[in-house]
Amino acid sequence: MVLPSSKIKLKFGFDSLRFPEKPGLLKTLIYLTMLKLEFLFSDKEKAFGPFYQPLNKVSLFSWKIFSDFNPHHYGDWISSLKGSGLETFEADVVKKMIWLYKGSDEKITGMLTSGATEGNIFSCCLGKEFLLQIGVKKSYLFATSLTHQSVKKASRLTDIPLIDIPLNKDFGISSYHLGRQLKKIYKNESVGILICLTLGYKKTGTSDKVEEVVDVVNKASKLYPKMKFFLWIDGALEGLITPFISKNFKPFKSSYIKTFVVDFHKLAHVPYPSSLILFRKNLIKKNSPLENGLFESRTGLAAISFWSLINALGKEGFKQQILKCQLLRSEFLSKVEKYFNKDDILNSEYGITTTLILEARTTEKIKEMEKDFPVRLHQDFLNIEGKKKNFRLLKIYFLPTLNRNKLDSFLESLRTHLK
Numbered sequence: 001m002v003l004p005s006s007k008i009k010l011k012f013g014f015d016s017l018r019f020p021e022k023p024g025l026l027k028t029l030i031y032l033t034m035l036k037l038e039f040l041f042s043d044k045e046k047a048f049g050p051f052y053q054p055l056n057k058v059s060l061f062s063w064k065i066f067s068d069f070n071p072h073h074y075g076d077w078i079s080s081l082k083g084s085g086l087e088t089f090e091a092d093v094v095k096k097m098i099w100l101y102k103g104s105d106e107k108i109t110g111m112l113t114s115g116a117t118e119g120n121i122f123s124c125c126l127g128k129e130f131l132l133q134i135g136v137k138k139s140y141l142f143a144t145s146l147t148h149q150s151v152k153k154a155s156r157l158t159d160i161p162l163i164d165i166p167l168n169k170d171f172g173i174s175s176y177h178l179g180r181q182l183k184k185i186y187k188n189e190s191v192g193i194l195i196c197l198t199l200g201y202k203k204t205g206t207s208d209k210v211e212e213v214v215d216v217v218n219k220a221s222k223l224y225p226k227m228k229f230f231l232w233i234d235g236a237l238e239g240l241i242t243p244f245i246s247k248n249f250k251p252f253k254s255s256y257i258k259t260f261v262v263d264f265h266k267l268a269h270v271p272y273p274s275s276l277i278l279f280r281k282n283l284i285k286k287n288s289p290l291e292n293g294l295f296e297s298r299t300g301l302a303a304i305s306f307w308s309l310i311n312a313l314g315k316e317g318f319k320q321q322i323l324k325c326q327l328l329r330s331e332f333l334s335k336v337e338k339y340f341n342k343d344d345i346l347n348s349e350y351g352i353t354t355t356l357i358l359e360a361r362t363t364e365k366i367k368e369m370e371k372d373f374p375v376r377l378h379q380d381f382l383n384i385e386g387k388k389k390n391f392r393l394l395k396i397y398f399l400p401t402l403n404r405n406k407l408d409s410f411l412e413s414l415r416t417h418l419k
């Protein structure tokens, strides 16, 4: 989209290539004001795309107030809790989230990060360190063909080979294949297994069954005594949905689960970058290079902003928002079910997305829907029960800004595109 202010940018003489020779404060301020006015009065979805979601007013308010002071964390609040006093917001958020996940703050701690990507990479680093400390020199990282690519990055960065465990028919990690792979790897010598489990895969919204996997791991530890495990959960989106809908959500219930990653900037409408990693305290030894997290300096604004949101909404506020999204999802499903086989509709139990498998259908036209609706078309080879198959997946997000009118026009558009 070409904004009128882009033309003004040229008229004002802003050069897009060269570093300016002279100061230009006034023209910069005038230009920024014009740009702001333009966005203020524009159709936000047209300008920023159908995934545009307004920030929560309270979180934005706190972000704006405190950005004047540029609060930061050097990653050392865990030991110091000193400074301007703003660091305590991070400690407070971490404690509240541990409580939400029914964990114990004697055993678990955490820190705010820039995103689930950082959380996944940090988890993998913690896993490598943990396994090295208990004398394990050779490790493997297990993931599925749906696992977020940040985990693949983590495998490269930590130099831990990635092993693809097939998915089951519900598009979650297959316990059967996991068990088989563990058996195959074990050679009666020390070996480390890192497993990244996902709640709400990016391409399908489906989730791994954590308890089922923990059962397999439990049995394997008995059968293969020199095999050591480090599991973590990537709950980027669903980690901030499930605890408000399910009464029994306890991601740290099993001691095999060492870290938990969740984003605040996805659904919670706090500004980017704003994410959280919780981890077991005993993973980081004093003076370890990992003590301050992956990044040394980072903004303190995310903590204040999310702290404000938590207090403004409470559990009830989060729950109401999610239920509204899920209600629209149910309406959508009741209307779309007649066009699709049951097996071609993927729903996560607690999520706010639905994914349609478009295997044999035309997808070129469907791709165009991405311009107008919060949907994503993914085309990918997935390993289901050991067989690689090309899938076309249309993931539909039932975001809080969705209303019945928009849903109806989406359904209409889907019907015409599927004809």
Ligand SMILES: Cc1ncc(COP(=O)(O)O)c(C=O)c1O
Binding pocket: 114, 115, 116, 117, 118, 148, 150, 198, 199, 200, 201, 202, 234, 235, 236, 237, 263, 275
């Ligand atoms: C399951 C999952 N993990 C990790 C990420 C990466 O999150 P971020 O963009 O916050 O780094 C995403 C992003 O969509 C995701 O869906």
